[in-house]
Amino acid sequence: MREYDLFKELAIGVGVVGVLVLALAAIVGSPDDKTITLKTWATAAPADFIATATGELAGTTDTAGYGPPYTTTAGATQTLGPIDLQSMSGTRLPIDTAKDLVITPLTTLGAAADARATWAAASDTQRTDWATAYGEALAKAPKGDPAKVAAGDYGPVPELTATLQAEAVTGGVDGAIQQEGGVFNFDYTRTILFLGDGQYFPGLAAGMHLTGDQWGMMNETGNYPGQSWLWLFSFWYQLPVIGDLPNADLVVVGLMGLLTLALALVSVIPGLRDLPRLIPLHRLVWRSYYRQR
Incomplete structure (x- = not known):
């Protein structure tokens, strides 16, 4: 028999392992990138934010035409012969991009009241014409700068989108959209879809090699190889x-x-x-x- 100090062994083990974990995390760990929010986007790429908000009003963004479970867009689903799993799920998370991502947040924030009233009084066709025309004008403007858009009949769209961008810079739009799901809402679907409709967020993903054609399904931010068990899923897309x-x-x-x-x-x-x-x-x-x- 001999003396055995269990607490001493435990202290040494925990201490050594702790130092190794911290050292390895500092050397080869994933970077702690800050969460991308609407505030981040509106501040870093205001022109892209406004162009995307215009697309949401016009109903021309990816979200607006995605199909189930967000919209009822005809012919938007993926099918394999008679199999249409997307439609079978139904429109469980209905999203009206113009209303949910632009008008309602502005209403919640009490901003652009006159522009919102003009928008509400117009017909669906008129709204689409205004937003489509402004979206085309933004695409032709130098660097998409709203200040350099040619004169035209855009209705209240310029004011609506500019005000939304200004409110987003303050962080108000993040909270306003989140509030649409209730006080204790942890579903960030609307915010993520809005981010994905622009060019800023996908551009960051591409820069970090997180897109589908970069094996993004199995990659982590700045880390390799990430979730390696997902390699077989990603393989088929390549x-x-x-x-x-x-x-x-x-x-x-x-x-x-x-x-x-x-x-x-x-x-x-x-x-x-x-x-x-x-x-x-x-x-x-x-x-x-x-x-x-």
């Missing part, structure tokens, strides 16, 4: 024959479903179940056991 398809997501889901089923049934599928016998790698791994036998 094949042009699949990645370029308009229904690539549904095709990948189908492929992964088939592979998962094959894995679950590997013990009863002729040929697959015989691989361990035909390719006896297990005998190499447990060679000492088989040597004794």
